[in-house]
Amino acid sequence: MEIFGMPLVQLYLVVLIISGLATLLYVFFSDMVEGIGEGSALLDPAVLLAFITFVSAVGYILELLTSWHSGLIISIALLIATILDFLLYFFVLLPLKSAEVSLAYTDESLVGQVGKVIVPVPSDGFGEIVIETVNGLISKRAAGYENEPIEYDKEVLIMEVRDGTFLVKEYEPFRFK
16 A cells, blocks of 8 residues: 555654654753643643654554554554553653652751751850751751750751751660660
8 A cells, every 4th residue: 555655664664763753852852842732641742752653663563564454554553552652651751740850958848857066066156067868968057956065976856947047956866775
């Protein structure tokens, strides 16, 4: 069978190459067209390009390997592409869209964490603590929770944050004897 003066196998291959290249370009430049397809999952360029790529790939393989009728091959290709696109959207694209990729933190999110004193905290003054997080080491200004002095290299528990100052208390972890 021929379409546009081209054998169907060749048409599948051309569409596969073009849609594959368009998908690759979309991956690199997707930030520039970020708002497209926000209203509907069917209009998302990643979903549309994947569907076209799946249809052309399955159609090309079936045309090469079988002697089935072209109408049956396109029907099977559409069915398989729909299933693969559905799986791609719900198990890959949707979780990626909702994933949190932020390294940001707030001072309040550090309350309850354990830190270490790197500059001694005087009774009515400020020292400095360091907190180890998944983002790395964070150093912050600290004062005693009840204005008590805390020596260098002691572990402290962050009790609260007031005006950017971490109010800390000396921390002794519970240990079985």
